Amino acid sequence: MDREDLKREIKSLLIRRRALLLAHNYQTADVQEIAHHTGDSLGLAQAAAESDAEVIVFAGVHFMAESVSILAPEKTVLLPRKDAGCPMADMITPEGVADLRKRYPGGTVVAYVNTSAAVKAASDICCTSGNAVNVARSLPLEADPLIMIPDQNLAQFVAGRVDRKIVWHDGFCYVHHRYSAGDVLEARNRHPDAVFVTHPECRPEVQVLADRIASTSGMFTFARETRSRKIIVGTETGVLYGLRKENPDKIFIPLSEDMICEDMKLTRLEDIRDALLNLEPAVKVPEETRVKAKKPLDRMLAVPRD
Numbered sequence: 228m229d230r231e232d233l234k235r236e237i238k239s240l241l242i243r244r245r246a247l248l249l250a251h252n253y254q255t256a257d258v259q260e261i262a263h264h265t266g267d268s269l270g271l272a273q274a275a276a277e278s279d280a281e282v283i284v285f286a287g288v289h290f291m292a293e294s295v296s297i298l299a300p301e302k303t304v305l306l307p308r309k310d311a312g313c314p315m316a317d318m319i320t321p322e323g324v325a326d327l328r329k330r331y332p333g334g335t336v337v338a339y340v341n342t343s344a345a346v347k348a349a350s351d352i353c354c355t356s357g358n359a360v361n362v363a364r365s366l367p368l369e370a371d372p373l374i375m376i377p378d379q380n381l382a383q384f385v386a387g388r389v390d391r392k393i394v395w396h397d398g399f400c401y402v403h404h405r406y407s408a409g410d411v412l413e414a415r416n417r418h419p420d421a422v423f424v425t426h427p428e429c430r431p432e433v434q435v436l437a438d439r440i441a442s443t444s445g446m447f448t449f450a451r452e453t454r455s456r457k458i459i460v461g462t463e464t465g466v467l468y469g470l471r472k473e474n475p476d477k478i479f480i481p482l483s484e485d486m487i488c489e490d491m492k493l494t495r496l497e498d499i500r501d502a503l504l505n506l507e508p509a510v511k512v513p514e515e516t517r518v519k520a521k522k523p524l525d526r527m528l529a530v531p532r533d
């Protein structure tokens with residue numbers, strides 16, 4: 228079957244199943260093209276919770292489908308590739324959180340949304356790359372030290388912007404962490420007329436060279452607002468699809484063509500079709516964990532985005 232036929236079949240299955248298809252900004256262009264919504268993990272989880280669809284197909288990775296299950300437990304949540312995980316989320320476990328609490332007694336565990344439901348359940352408040360600074364500011368001074376998990380780079384981004392005691396776990400995202408200041412200088416040399424926007428999951432040495440540090444949603448705002456016509460983008464290359472579509476008059480250049488998350492690229496149109504046909508693989512967070520994990524998420528949702 229050719230790709231256009233497959234896309235038509237998926238569209239009719241979505242109607243038949245009363246299903247909503249959500250695609251993360253890092254998915255392939257094919258998948259993003261047919262999704263009802265594209266966005267970051269939190270925006271998509273909120274879109275799912277607000278919709279009256281009975282079935283949510285989440286083209287993304289496991290922790291993102293879990294977030295939907297936490298916020299909308301009555302819905303069937305499908306993750307078309309059950310092997311799509313997040314290596315950074317896997318770097319921290321509930322036992323790891325308990326060890327950090329022992330090491331920093333009286334501290335507050337701030338869990339990036341890129342964590343499993345079980346880790347969220349062991350944490351005090353969540354944050355995203357878009358609201359981490361505001362989450363830190365929202366906490367009372369007695370909450371210090373803020374124990375940020377799992378991403379060391381996001382933690383250092385926050386530490387440079389708030390006058391608080393911040394400690395962090397040593398996790399990282401391999402897609403962002405492997406780039407250095409040298410890569411930025413090289414890209415800037417090749418495109419001297421471009422501005423550079425990067426993700427807080429990149430190393431501090433990359434962040435200091437950026438014109439803007441932003442979550443993927445923040446990058447869409449930056450792209451709209453900047454007067455520059457050329458933008459070097461320091462995040463997973465999937466985001467270029469949406470940026471180019473929304474800003475046809477601007478030129479987007481990846482910091483590196485290799486900035487690819489293998490797990491994000493696992494989901495193919497065939498997997499989405501099969502998930503809709505079979506109503507699996509489904510992700511359901513056990514109720515006890517769900518109730519505990521919802522608390523830090525709700526606490527975060529009460530804080531405005533940066």
Ligand code: CIZ
Nearest residue numbers: 267268269356442443444
């Ligand atoms: O929260 C997300 O969706 C991630 C992982 C990236 C971002 O900045 O949107």
Ligand code: SF4
Nearest residue numbers: 313314315400402488
């Ligand atoms: Fe995880 Fe990084 Fe892939 Fe995002 S890009 S899913 S943080 S490994």
